[in-house]
Amino acid sequence: MIPASKASKQPRFIPFGYKLMITYMVFIIIPVIAIGYFSHSMYEDSIRVQTRSNIQGTLLQMKDNIEYKLSDVERISNMLYEDYSLITQLRIYEKGWDTYERTTKIVRPKFSIAVNATSLNIAMYIFLANESFPEIYHGKFLQERPDLLERNYNLYHLSRIEDKAWHRNFPAEQFGETMTWQRVERDEDFGRISLLRRLVDSQNPLDLNEIGFMRFSVRIDELFQGLDYSKIGEGSALVIKDEYGRVLYQSGLLPEGEAHGEASSHLYLTIQESVGESWAMTAYVPMTVMEQDSAKVRMFILLICMLCLIVFTFAGMFISRYFSIRMNKIVYVLNAFREGELHKRMGYRGKDEFGQIAAALNEMGRDIDHLIDQVYLTQIEKKEAELESLQAQINPHFLYNTLSSISRLAQFGEIEKLQRMVLDLAKFYRLSLNEGRTVIPIRSELEQVQAYMNIQTTKFGDAVSIFYDIDPSIIKYDTIKLILQPFIENALEHAWFGNSIHITVSGKLHGEDIIFKIIDDGTGMSPDKIKQIFDPVEGLNTGYGIRNVNSRIQLHYGSKYGVSIGSRPGIGTTVQIVIPAWREK
Template sequence: MNYSMMGKTDTMGANDMTRMTSLIMNLKLRNKLIVSFVLLIVLSTLSIGWISYLELKRAIVSEIGQSIRETLEQTMQNIDYKLRDIDDLYVKVIASKEMQAMLEATDVTPKISQAYMTNFYDAVYPVIFGGRSEQLQSVVIYGANGVNLSYNMPPAPNPSPSEVETTSVFRQAEAARGKSQWMFTNQNIFAGDKQGPKTISNVRKALALLTFKDWGLMMLNVRESYIYESYKNLISDMKAVTYIADPNGLIVSHADKSLLSTAVDPQIKALIMSQPKGSAIVRLEGTTYSVHFITSDYTGWKLVTMIPESSIYKNINMAGNTIMTIFAATVTLAVIFSVAISSGITLPLRKLLRHIKRVRDGNMDAKVHLGTQEEFGQLSESFNEMTEEIKALIAKVREDEKQIREAELRALQSQIKPHILYNTLDTIYWMTKTKEYDEIGEMTTVLAQFFRLSLNKGSETTTVAKEIEHAKHYLDIQKLQYKDKFDYGIEMDESVRDVPCIKLILQPIVENALLHGIRRMKYERGHVSIEARRSGEKIVLTIRDNGVGMDSGQIADILQQQRSDSAGYGAYNVQERLHLAYGKEYGIRYESEPGEGTVVQITIPGGHHV
């Protein structure tokens, strides 16, 4: 046994069950209610419908069986009545004076016998058997005195009484002692039971009316169609196959005339010969039949009907279809009502959820009023009170954050002022050592202008034009320091001049361009350019240099807070202040390759955002 495969199958089954449980648990409340209602109604309706179907099936089968048995009994009684009517012709035969004269005559010569035959054919038969042509196929009387009388019999030699006495038909009739016998035998009794087609025959010993003198053997051969007419329409609506079989299991009458005189199926024969009447389910040649039969007390014949099980179940299937239609209609109504009821139950909750989402999206003025006093109504009132409290708390938090942000901005800006002052004073100190007094004066003037713009009358905001002017003063200071090792250019759209922005965002980036780009150049003259352009709803300040450039690692490093060199007061400081002032969508973006220079873009809002 493959235990590993069994283990995998169990694991897969457990995983499927887990996923199904998770799916059900994650359904929305409305859907859970709908599923619960529908399942409850479907299972209840299905159970009731299935039990009803089984009971109905049992009742229909029982009723059909009872109806078939009653029909068979009535049909057999009609057939027996017809056969008894044929049997009653015997009385007319023995009461006929002409028949008495012919069958009691002695010394009968062939000529006399022929005259009797003509008289029987022309005069006696029409009187006794007239109007029976649809019932009787032929009539034959083998007289004990040698007179043989027949009507509609095939030509045959004129047998002697001793020859007739040797036949099995005669022996059976003699054993009956004058009682009629219904046989299924050959018209020609001399041919033997196993030769040629057989016919339905009423056979008996003819006895004189008063003297009981033996007149001989009388045979009345009945047409099979006369019997068939009695049951040909029997249960035709159920496609039944009906026939009559004799006690030997030979088919006496059948809709299919080619089956006459043939034996019934062994399985059927074993069934019908075992008891006088009954029913059973039999499967023949791939088809299942419900077999019903009854035995005639008069003839001993079996009236058999075989009904395809599918025909019996046709009415049951119709009933089943009706039940399924009712079931489908019930399920449909159940779904409709379940949706309506669950929607009504969950409508206040869904309305409350919509308002919760509005609050989540920032609409703190959203209020929900369900207009009910039940649990959902109480919940909505509690929700309204909670949103009011949250709104007040958010307002307080925002005010606190604003104050913290302003303090952080002031702290970051304060880092820049002494940094520039330290560097410039250091430069002036060395210039005094070399007695460059004109340059000292120029640098002192530029430094004063630089700090005048830095102080900005105590305001934390400035304009793009003043910020560029501030950067220009810084570049002038650095040109004096680096002895014209670089030059610079400034371009600004007129539309951006008066756009407000936070101060000290250009100078640190320009400083980085000089320190990390221009200062490291050995032979070439450096160049720094500043541009201010509008891009949609934003302002882009671009600083370009033709310095030594940087790789991606250096760019990432220059924006790190942990730097302790002068650049630590530069790019990171500006980036943080821009994020604090405008949000994460604004800030600095570097583009640089080693040996290709560096481009820095500072993006700020294009309106009155500050």
């Protein structure tokens, strides 16, 4: 027994285990919390940037859609403005039978063709300075009903609008450029807007006499049909304003008290894009749209930090009390985890603290294994996103060319060919979109090729021919979409040899693989050209579509599948595409 005097002299101290725990908390737990906090902050900023970028891209698509319709109306005005034969007729002031002949056989057919040369429901008003032409109109001038005049026109004398402010204040004429979009007459009553433009005597470009005036009235809801707030998130709003700040169209509602263009910056993300020459499109996106993903990440990081705190606390207790043989067991299990053997578990069954540590390590192994599975799934989702991104870049050039062909057919009045091409284009894109699915039946892929070739044969006639050699046994399998059409398109763009081209599409089952071949008798390619396609030189964009298909196949099926090319100049080209014989579950 220690005497009281000696016991009182023993210094007080903090146990080693407590010191070790404090050190452990300072150097491990605090950094974990700091890392979790900064990781969350950085990820939140990344989400904001990515969300803004995605919304900006959506706005650009909407802008392109609106500007396409605006340019379509302007194109109709150009058909009349630049028609020299029409201008010549409008300069003739003779009356009598000649005027009737010119009106019925020359002037009116040109107006009818123009107003029907677009898919938009246009109401056209023509005002002529030459009063030898009779007025032809439906309804009353002062009580006009543009909705009843759609796809038709009224022909008036210019004197009817000489006292109208919108005509008097129209800008000075610059040949081929002066035109404005305004809401005139009863446009506002009927939810419409008009393109205004002069008809001028272009015989003397230095003295552009006004011989007429054109007004093309379009429904605003048709013009801005693609403006949909739901595409950028619930609770959002999209507003189109003219050059004077007046609202032309709005999709979605801002909360009460938030005036147009005055949404609170702390409640809304505001993104603006110019439309046409003077309009502005503004998107108001609630901050809650960006906070949704952020909240999920915040909870995930919090759970991980809490898990780390629990595991590290138990690990600290174990380190402070147990070592030697028991430590070796821990080292053994940890080494197994480090080598990827996450199924290893500690078999200690004690009831002391070491048992708790063993249970914690076993639980950590399960959690890490689970997290690895989650990372694996995330990588798969990332690949699918990359696949969709690559896939979305395939067809803009084809669409532009086809629409140009449709425009030409419409301009020259070839209605039957125009209808056939439009139906084939609709079928092509219906099969392309395929409800957003990436994987489609091979049958659908072949139908899409057929729709594409129907468009091309309508365009080129007998100069293009195609032969199909398809093994019926491959029809039951699936493929990623749009792997055949890009090569046929490539052949039709670059492989012409003379005035015709012949293309063969074959599909065969070879073991557990399906082999497609696209063969043409075109100009062929040199080995250097083929090498540049798969290994492009910086600054050149040769073979982008081919690399696109090859990347999508390898991204989806693996590196052993893909595209190969065989070709000889002057003989033709054979493209071989290999995919697995596979069905989507």
